[in-house]
Amino acid sequence: MSADTPFKRMKWGFLPRRRIVDEDEDGNFVDMDQISQKLSSNDVNSEKNSEIIVNENDESTGIVYEYRDETNRPWWKFFDEYEYRVKTEVKNNRKWYHWFHEDDTKLEKKLITKLDILLCFYSLIAYWVKYLDTVNLVNGYLAGMPLPKDQGGINMVGNDLIDTQVIFNIGTVLFQIPFMYCIYAYPLSYVLPAMDIAWSILTVLTAEVKNTGQLQAVRFLIGVFESGFYVAYHSLLASWYRSSTGELARRAGAYYIGQYMGVLTSGLISGGIERVFGGVPGQSWRWIFRIDGILSIVVGLIGFYVIPGTPADCYSIFLTDDEIRAARRRMIKDNVGFRPRKDVFKQFFDWKLWKTIFSSWHFYVLSIWCIFLWNNASGPAGAYALWLQSLTKADGTARYVGGQLQELTSLTPSLGLLYLILVCMFADLFKSRWGAIVISQILNLTGNLMLAIWDLPEGAKWFAWCLQYFSWSAAPVVYAFQGDICRFDHRQRQVLLVSMNIIAQTFSIWISRLIWPTVEAPRYLKGFSTITAFTFMLIVWTILVLYLYKRQERAHAKENGIIFINDQSDEEVVVSK
Template sequence: MAYIVKYLSQQNIVNTYIGGLREDINMQGNDLVDTQIMFSIGHIVFQIPFMYILYAWPLSYVLPGLEIGWAILTCCAALVKNANQLKAVRFLTGSLEAPAYIAYHALFASWYKASTGEISRRAGIYYLGQYLGLLTSGLLSGAIARSLGGVGGYAAWQWIFMIDGFICLFVAFLGFYMIPGTPQDCYSAFLTDDDIRVARRRMKADQKSSKPRENPTKQFFDLKIWKKIFSSWHFYVLALWNTFCWNNSNGNSGAYALWLKSLTNTDGTPRYGEGQVQDMTALTPGLGLIWLILVCSFADLFQSRWGAILFSQVFNVLGNVLLAVWYIPEGAKWFAFCLQYFGWAMAPVLYSWQGDICRRDIRERNVILVSMNMVAQQSTAWISKLVWATVEAPRFLKGFTFTACSGFSLCIWTMLVLYLYKREEKAHAQENGIIIYDSSKQDLEEVQRNLETDSVERVEEIVVDTEKSDKN
């Protein structure tokens, strides 16, 4: 529900733009894309403090509190009088929505084992909220445009903002009751003490690091961990990997909605009437639900995250290539737009994989999670200005071409991540229960005796740590 309302709030800018906002506040030229960029800037800048907050603060209180803030701002957007006021409100809304996606991925990595195929489908279920939010936004906006326009002296676009805000507010209050925190700091009405202890042991067995009980701030700002982060391939390779992910879909550009609005009948009249365009925008995210389930299930059931990513990008690149060509039958354009959410269908797989790669240190995991998200998202802020200029609608030649190239680059970079990941796992083979030895230099029985001794010491250490944790 949290991710549904996030995208309900985020996508309403496109639905209100085609539903009367542009004319009422005199938006011109690239005001739409500029407003989206202001949202992105707020979203990017305010992720920085969450490197620490994700680690040290109870997310069961932080996240619902932020949702209340952006719900109020969404309602305030209904009162703007010009484009500059709208940009200011959207900047603040983006600032409060900044940690929404990364915070929940941090929670997933704290509760589920990455090594058993548990996490991709669960992250995918959360990611369903994006498509449901996009779908609901279109259908809800269409219904509002037909039934509430002019009621109480408010235009349809104003009602869209206000109703979206009220829905966000309701879900925010539910969050205080439903979000459990992490196994180390759990405030759940649904889990027993035994459930929490089991969760802690599971994460210990999966080599998952957790927040210390004492001096978390001091440990977070330890220079050693920051040197480790910036000297590791994790920071640089994963940041560029995620950048390709963020730029491999045309879904947020509004290209599909603007194309629908440009369609006309043979006599030159618009093909779709009041509210119908908004209804039609629900088609592609509705199909995106299917693509998302397919890709995330592929990753877990076949135990192949890299295969799931490549599978999704075959269809994504195909759709964007067709749209870049553009001068094709209208049926082919419908087909291409129906594939547009294949691009992001692999995002839960990518973020879950990052949690596995960085699982051995919670500080590194959260810092790199936020960093790679920031680096990727900041690229969309200026790239969208270059390739998704509103004045080029509905044929975004640069946009569709760039998106296809990003999807192809993502496939290549995924193979690099796979190679580096396997190399690192090999270095930690013994921790993973795998014995690697040179038979010409070592005797197998001797190796096994040494491992048994090490295992006993490690189990004793885990038991002691778990008992201390349970007492606390």
Template sequence: MKFIPTIRHVADDLAIEAVTDEQELVIEYRDETNRPWWKFFDEYEYRQNSYEKSGHKWFKWFDERDTKEDKKLILKLDLLLTCYSLAVYWVKYLDQTNVNNAYVSGMREDLGFKGNDLVNVQAMYLLPFMFMLPKVPLNIVIPAMDLCWGIMTLLCCKIHSVAALKVIRFFVGVFESGFVPTAYFLMGSWYKPSEVARRAGFFYMGQFLGLLSSGLLASAALDLDGVGGFEGWRWVFIVDAIATLPLAVIGFFVIPGTPDKCVSLFLTDDEIRRCRLRMKPYATETTAVEKKKFFSWELWKPLLTTWRMPLLVLVACIFFNNNSGTSGSFILWLKSLTDSEGNQRYTNQKINQLSSVAPGLGFVYVYSASLFADMFKCRWGAIAITQTLNFIGCVILAVWDVSEAAKWFAFCLQYTSWSMSPSYFGWVSDIMRHDPQAYAIVIVAMNMMGQSTQAWVSVLVFPTEESPRFTKGFATCAACAFGCVVGGIAVLYFYKRDEKRICHKNGIILVGSAVECIEAEKDNTTDRKESIKGDDIKVDDIRVSASSESVNYQ
């Protein structure tokens, strides 16, 4: 049936590929003799030459050199991928944060929560569910996960004990945990590295939309208290499930798979060919690099013996523990506030409404960070700025004995922590662009290890019985924020070192001093080194155009 998504067998146009392969690359000759020290912080110094940089404007959604057909294609991909991913991420966080909202709306009293029961429930949904992304049909997997966690969320309205809630939340976590790495892998398969940051920023706003609307929906659900025999907090889960389940059906028809295994009902054959051609230089397709057996040492050796996987996973683990928002600290603090007579200052509805303030500001933080990364070609800078603000907020909360206004300020900075995610994960997509199989392993490992550490760290540093003053928790988040800054600079160092070695492939020829040039072979088993001096330059597989450029540091 033509309305059921199936793999599209679209042959590549060899004539067009041959013409594309023959296109000339503008070369920039760059004298490194008097290179200033501060160029170390220029992330794209060896990634793009001046000609390529001039074709990308931060305030424009498309690149300057995108054709009319390319813009139409990218816009279609944005509707199919970015908008759908945002919607699913929104309901994902609705289903994750509804426990906090239900907890302060009567569930604690009805189910008899004690001690750290709330933290133990939250840890359940952080357990990872790892699978191999290049091998799964994404148009089946993502909707299936969405459907399953939506059903589990709906079942929460029927629970009558903390133990039952833990079991159901465990399965919610199993089905939810694979979505983020899958979404990033999907975007990395269809978008160029220079296009990922803005899309990832837009997609990641779904997280804050979930946090923001969760409190508002919970407040509205409390008005349904008694309807159908359900308490108001039970309606929180019902409303979230109603928002979740339709997206599972839509995803089956919307998700296009990957360019190599496309199942889209909305892309034409020519558009599929164009997508493959656009992504060919970045080796994001399985046809670009021969796939290795998953348990072979040939696959794992370069991952484990180079800096990429160990460092990227380490920074991810630090990043996953830099946020205090998921602990419910803000909403628990609001609930602890009292008036002059010692009574609870805000009603449950008002608490749910005020709890939307911090994630609402997260919209501004996450997209501002993504724009900064694009505008200044500085992903490490976006990480450093957001985590510095996060560090300040966490230190204020760790001190705690400050004015109420200072606490409001600190809680409003909570979600600067997550704002580095689009920049960092987009950077990882760029770093791992030469091998899609290795990229899939690294992106899943980052989420798997990050979520695993978050599961036990949250239990240790955010015990509910210490609320709302989580001294250990806020101090841990401050330390992790600082660690993210240090980790980002470390990634910058190794990233630039590797890009410098292959800068001739990016249209940059270093002259004026002895420069090491490493040509990576397809099998990644041998490296060829050249010494390039003055005008004595030899570069394979690059045709230099007559209009080359020259850059000298004065």
């Protein structure tokens, strides 16, 4: 058997080990400076508009610079998101209907294809089962958890549902703080599958709880083990895929499909279970947790072998040495920093790093942006499902019961799946992440406002509910945007990614407890009014982020291969790296 087969790349014959490629005994990369200097030697740019004067090859580095005159720059160029991020040739070569960029080599296309299978597709499946284990609480609630104990339930009453969801979120938020270091220092190809298996076992054990207190304790622990999931996969995607060529937004969108699939199939699975066990008291909701947990355990075990780590610290048994080298070159070309090779602990807790983070606009602006994103939806509260449950026939009996009720909860996430694809395609087709966010949130604002008004014909409410998942459709674009904004320093990117998520979820915990009390279902006046306001602010804040992002990219234009001439306003504030 060849020494370079996947089986030979595993420790003890079953666990993937770190791949050593072009590194010295201290783990430092060999000749990476020379590689980074020659990356753009073959780039060719042509004159595309009046702003671009000439392209010139810098012989010292081999980089072809694009020279621009911005004297008569039109006002509408403010909305050109990639104006300073990439050279005109790279931007114009991006075709939304091409999966690969025109500049990708044969080796890079092979690498990207492998990553799409190993990382992108697996992250979709992992997010699917993760969300099965998250939203099954609402389905379990509909399937009989509020029933008295002698009828097979656990006697959930009053605000027990929203309180249990809040306790889950508290576990998620608290343990993201130590995970901020784990995501930076430890191999995610080990950490993520182990955490997946842990919360999956707890999901199975949820079927055995006897009262609300036990349920809340188990859900807290599930939140603990799920704490790093969301940000970890966004970090992995940003470590392998390039933002400048549109790769990252597409893959973040594909990853996010898993969330919608989780919500959608959870209703379908729960409906099927309800039809099978509906006649046996207390069995439907218990089997919902058992089946979801078993599926998650299987996916977690697969994760040990398909999660590739990062280009700098690769654990993949399927990538060749040349593909790992190509991955590193690609990310250097995109100005993406790597994790320090030594003194990892010391460099992470370097006070200069934290001073830089807390003195930058990134921390404050992006955290507030994320707060608006996390609080613009009614989906997490189960508002749509509780509205369906409240509908009655002419004789006053419930209109939807059993499996029919569970299956109808899949309507809005199935539409959301379509919205997600359209929003991510828009971001790539029109080279406008900010535009995709704004348009999706205008539609979300429309639905939220209609539900806040509430006194509308039932058909109008159905229409408003069908717009519900435009709220989450912008999330992959927002997180991909964040990864691009904070790409220069690996440490800062990881800290900012986790910290903005922690802050947003912390706000979401107390806000959701205030505006989504279960006893106010399905009207939720406070809830729908609040998310309408947050959606509006998300739109406004996105424009601010666009302005600050363009200012940053203009300051780093030379690193992006762009030099300005005859510039009368070159007084931009250079953000720290």
